[in-house]
Amino acid sequence: MTSGLLDQAPRAGWARWRRSWWYHATVYAQTWRGSVAGAILFPFLFLLAMGVGVGHLVTAHVGQVDGESYLDFLAPGLLATTAMQLGEGESLWPVLGALKWVRTYHAAVATPLEPEDVLAGKLSWVTTRGVATGVIYTVIIGLFGALHSWWALTLPLIGGLVTLAFAAPLVAWASGVESDGAFVVFYRFGTVPMFLFSATFYPLDAYPGYLRPVVQLAPLYHGVALARAAASGHGATPALLAHGAVLAALALVGITVGRRRMRRRLVD
Amino acid sequence: MSWSGAEPELIVEARGLTKRFGDFEAVRGIDVAVRRGESFGFLGPNGAGKTSTMRMISAVSRPTAGELTIFGLDPRTEGPRIRAGLGVVPQEDTLELELSVRWNLEMFGRYFDLPRAEIRQRTAELLEFVQLSDRANSRVDDLSGGMRRRLTIARALINQPQLLILDEPTTGLDPQARHLLWDRLYRLKREGVTLIITTHYMDEAEQLCDRLVVMDHGAIVAHGTPRELIDQHSTREVVELRFGEEGVEPTPARLASFAQRVEVLPDRTLLYVDDGDEALRDVHGDGLTPLSALVRRSSLEDVFLRLTGRTLVE
Numbered sequence A: 001m002t003s004g005l006l007d008q009a010p011r012a013g014w015a016r017w018r019r020s021w022w023y024h025a026t027v028y029a030q031t032w033r034g035s036v037a038g039a040i041l042f043p044f045l046f047l048l049a050m051g052v053g054v055g056h057l058v059t060a061h062v063g064q065v066d067g068e069s070y071l072d073f074l075a076p077g078l079l080a081t082t083a084m085q086l087g088e089g090e091s092l093w094p095v096l097g098a099l100k101w102v103r104t105y106h107a108a109v110a111t112p113l114e115p116e117d118v119l120a121g122k123l124s125w126v127t128t129r130g131v132a133t134g135v136i137y138t139v140i141i142g143l144f145g146a147l148h149s150w151w152a153l154t155l156p157l158i159g160g161l162v163t164l165a166f167a168a169p170l171v172a173w174a175s176g177v178e179s180d181g182a183f184v185v186f187y188r189f190g191t192v193p194m195f196l197f198s199a200t201f202y203p204l205d206a207y208p209g210y211l212r213p214v215v216q217l218a219p220l221y222h223g224v225a226l227a228r229a230a231a232s233g234h235g236a237t238p239a240l241l242a243h244g245a246v247l248a249a250l251a252l253v254g255i256t257v258g259r260r261r262m263r264r265r266l267v268d
Numbered sequence B: 001m002s003w004s005g006a007e008p009e010l011i012v013e014a015r016g017l018t019k020r021f022g023d024f025e026a027v028r029g030i031d032v033a034v035r036r037g038e039s040f041g042f043l044g045p046n047g048a049g050k051t052s053t054m055r056m057i058s059a060v061s062r063p064t065a066g067e068l069t070i071f072g073l074d075p076r077t078e079g080p081r082i083r084a085g086l087g088v089v090p091q092e093d094t095l096e097l098e099l100s101v102r103w104n105l106e107m108f109g110r111y112f113d114l115p116r117a118e119i120r121q122r123t124a125e126l127l128e129f130v131q132l133s134d135r136a137n138s139r140v141d142d143l144s145g146g147m148r149r150r151l152t153i154a155r156a157l158i159n160q161p162q163l164l165i166l167d168e169p170t171t172g173l174d175p176q177a178r179h180l181l182w183d184r185l186y187r188l189k190r191e192g193v194t195l196i197i198t199t200h201y202m203d204e205a206e207q208l209c210d211r212l213v214v215m216d217h218g219a220i221v222a223h224g225t226p227r228e229l230i231d232q233h234s235t236r237e238v239v240e241l242r243f244g245e246e247g248v249e250p251t252p253a254r255l256a257s258f259a260q261r262v263e264v265l266p267d268r269t270l271l272y273v274d275d276g277d278e279a280l281r282d283v284h285g286d287g288l289t290p291l292s293a294l295v296r297r298s299s300l301e302d303v304f305l306r307l308t309g310r311t312l313v314e
Ligand SMILES: Nc1ncnc2c1ncn2[C@@H]1O[C@H](COP(=O)(O)OP(=O)(O)OP(=O)(O)O)[C@@H](O)[C@H]1O
Pocket: A268, B021, B024, B026, B044, B045, B046, B047, B048, B049, B050, B051, B052, B053, B091
């Protein structure tokens, strides 16, 4: 017979969290259909077409944007936007699937893992990807000569924060629903407008005054602003703290609600 | 360690165990005690509350009320520790479909924090046991339903559990795979592993279970060894009659005079009697001409019908 159950001292929660992180990481590594070349090519082409190409036009007709070249203005926003998309893409269908269709989260909680460990592993893995993507984008943005401060070294962390700020509430949402009906609506009427109107492509003061508060409501706006400040090294500290606080608050609310819902869903 | 001394004789002990989903009471205060090394069965019709009970005993689903200990530990506070010693075959497979058979086993070993070398060795051994060695690198998605079921069973054994909880483990298995599993379960039992099983196959329950309970509508309606249940809830023999087309068969009331109990099923009529041959003679003597007639000994199936059955005429 095996060694007694009682010899196996319970391990701390972080050890289970690590196992869940590893699980998500290896599933990703095994099922990833893209290629590294593709992951690098997209931001490269985007910055070439929009940053350099459109940038020429902007410089010719408008001059500087918010005191920067258009490329400098645009590039950090691309990083934040990509981080957002990453956080969204990993959080809705994959989570509902793991809870309802393939039920792999149910498999996880039949082992020593707790629902909170599953959530922690999921979110920390997605955040890891956000940081990794941030590293790649930071390097590429640097190659375009659009980094002007040592603060740019924090860009990967900002990428991770933005990813988590989206992933955490969306995972919480997905853990509480029975069908994916509303997800498409969210993409159509949430993500796409946010992508277009978060002062990513033109500055906030290009909007009429009454629209500015609306733009500022968009979580992505705060990520873009933070990334832009890191790349340029300019920015008022209170405003930056506020941007960071908005993102952190989203992450925190998401984690808090997500823990409750994940537990209710998995152990009913 | 929360306690010392000998390991407990009762692997699972439940008192007044209750599970509610909203207003609906799926498990209504059941008492269960499973001893070390025994093989314990839960029978019952669809919706009886078997899976709800198994999920609580698996230290996953939280009881709404009542007391429950597993390995003498409280699942509310010691869940991870309890689950480290459990193997669970859930009713529905929960495999990672896009990944390989081998990966599914190895990853599960990682969940239990087993050493890599041990995982590799056990994976090879378990693949052999469920006869999936040649499919080790196939995606689970590409396996047949029965093969997936076998993989789920293998996965439940990766941590060499002391208590194995099987929720309809053989559903979808071909006869050979089923007998292989039975054989493996006997062996595990001999090694001291405790088994808790639900099944809709009464022959399986009779073969595998030392003791069992029959659940209906969330409550336990009978318990005992298969033999005891048959003795208590059925007659010694059963006569199975088929009457062909509808309208031809005699009314249950007419048949009731030959038997202690009559059970009318859609395709046949069962007479519960002590002496089957004698009853059959009476049936023929009364001018009845069934298309076919069969005399057999009572089985768990009859107990099940009796306890949870539909049409019943005493
Ligand atoms: N998560 C849930 N939410 C609401 N009701 C549930 C839930 N899980 C089970 N039930 C209900 O509880 C009852 C018992 O279900 P359970 O799955 O335990 O039955 P079972 O005995 O395993 O049946 P089967 O033989 O069909 O597997 C059913 O009426 C079912 O609809």
